[in-house]
Amino acid sequence: MIKFLLFVLLLAGLSYGAYWYFFKADQRLLDQAREAVSKGDYTSALNDIEQLVSKHPQSDKLTRAEELRQEAGKKLRDQINIQIDKLIAQDKVDSAKVLVKTVREKLGYLADNLRYAGDMDMKIAVANAETAFQEAETRANAGDHAAAKQLLMSIVERHGQTEFGRRAADWLKNYRIRYQLRIDGVNAPDGVKFDPVIINSRAAAPDFYVVAELNGARLFMTDIVKDSAVPRWTRGQEVVLHEADVLTFKIYDDDGLRGNELVATTQSRPGDMNGKMTVSSKYGPVELMARLENGPAVR
Known part of the structure; x- marks a missing residue:
C-alpha cells in the first residue's frame, strides 16, 4: 500500500513538473529572464525573452516580457559603453568596433541604441x-x-x-561647400530631348540661355544654341557659394525678351525645389524645374 502511495506521489510530481515545463514554459522563461536581470546577466535575459516571444507568440506574458527586454537592453548598453570607453583608452579600436556592431545588431530594437551606435562610430574614428x-x-x-x-x-x-x-x-x-544648380526639363513637347542641366558642366538644353549673378554681379552667361533637338551648353563655369551668398540665375528665351529669375542661396537644403518656369524652344514651351544640390566641400 505504501509503495502504491509513493508511486502515485511520484507520478503526480512528474505530471506537475511536465505541466510546469511544457504548459507554463512562458512563465518559466519570464522568471529566468527576471532573475538574470537581477543578477546583471542581461545577455541571458535577452536570450530567454527571445525564446518566450518566438515560441509562445500568444502568451499573456508578452507585455511584461517586452518591458523586461527594454530594461535589459538599456542596462546591457550601459555595460557595453563602459567597455568601449576602456578599449578606446587602450587603443583597442577593432575590439571596440565589434562591441558597437553588437549593439547595432542585438539591441537595435531600441531607437536610442541605433543613435548611440552611430555616436560610438564617430567616437572610435576620432580615437x-x-x-x-x-x-x-x-x-x-x-x-x-x-x-x-x-x-x-x-x-x-x-x-x-x-x-x-x-x-x-x-x-x-574656412569650411566651404560647393553647390550646384540642377535644371530638369519636364512636360517637354514632342521632338525635344531634355537631359538634366547642371550649370557647372556640359549638358543638353533647349533654346534658351542663362545669366548667372553672384550677389548682384554677373558671373557668366551661357551661349545660345539653335536649330537642334539636343542643343548643348557651349560654356559653363563652376560656382562656389559661401555663407550668405546669393546666386541668381536669370533664364531667358532665345529672343532675350522674356526673362525668368531663379534664386538659389546657401540656406537652401539639398533636394529643395527652388523654382519652376517655362521657356520656349523651336518645338514649343518647355517647363523647367530647378533645385540646388549639395556638393563636396571645397579644399
Whole structure:
C-alpha cells in the first residue's frame, strides 16, 4: 500500500513538473529572464525573452516580457559603453568596433541604441587623429557636411596639439561647400530631348540661355544654341557659394525678351525645389524645374 502511495506521489510530481515545463514554459522563461536581470546577466535575459516571444507568440506574458527586454537592453548598453570607453583608452579600436556592431545588431530594437551606435562610430574614428581626418574628408566629399564638421570638431577637442588637430582647426575656420544648380526639363513637347542641366558642366538644353549673378554681379552667361533637338551648353563655369551668398540665375528665351529669375542661396537644403518656369524652344514651351544640390566641400 505504501509503495502504491509513493508511486502515485511520484507520478503526480512528474505530471506537475511536465505541466510546469511544457504548459507554463512562458512563465518559466519570464522568471529566468527576471532573475538574470537581477543578477546583471542581461545577455541571458535577452536570450530567454527571445525564446518566450518566438515560441509562445500568444502568451499573456508578452507585455511584461517586452518591458523586461527594454530594461535589459538599456542596462546591457550601459555595460557595453563602459567597455568601449576602456578599449578606446587602450587603443583597442577593432575590439571596440565589434562591441558597437553588437549593439547595432542585438539591441537595435531600441531607437536610442541605433543613435548611440552611430555616436560610438564617430567616437572610435576620432580615437585615431589621422583616421578621423581621413573619415572627415570622405564625409565632406560625399556631401555629408554635418558629419564632417562634427568629426573635425572632435579632432580639435581630442587632438588639438597634434598635426591633424591643427589641420582640422584650419579647415573648420574656412569650411566651404560647393553647390550646384540642377535644371530638369519636364512636360517637354514632342521632338525635344531634355537631359538634366547642371550649370557647372556640359549638358543638353533647349533654346534658351542663362545669366548667372553672384550677389548682384554677373558671373557668366551661357551661349545660345539653335536649330537642334539636343542643343548643348557651349560654356559653363563652376560656382562656389559661401555663407550668405546669393546666386541668381536669370533664364531667358532665345529672343532675350522674356526673362525668368531663379534664386538659389546657401540656406537652401539639398533636394529643395527652388523654382519652376517655362521657356520656349523651336518645338514649343518647355517647363523647367530647378533645385540646388549639395556638393563636396571645397579644399
